[in-house]
Amino acid sequence: MFFKMAADKYKSDWDKVPFYADFDAHLLGSKVYDTYSDEKISKIIAACDFHKLTYKLKQTPSENSVYKYLIKSV
DSSP, X not given: OHHHHHHHHTHXXXXXXXXXXXXXXXXXXXTTTSBOOHHHHHHXXXXXXXXXXXXXXXXXXXXXXXXXXXXXXX
16 A cells, blocks of 8 residues: 555656566566476577575475576576
8 A cells, every 4th residue: 555655746756667577577487397408498598687585495396497597597
């Protein structure tokens, strides 16, 4: 509610904020269990920045998963 009030009060500033769809940011999260491939990760990284990976994993990612690759390469 506070955010909405601030956006309404400072509408001219709010209108300058670029629109950003969050779908691309969630793309990486939907692929963490997939088998890693250079082509796949290159396309994902080109489409979005890294998004937080602090969610709870529902299963253990395999050693050749996108998740394990990212953790090892950081």
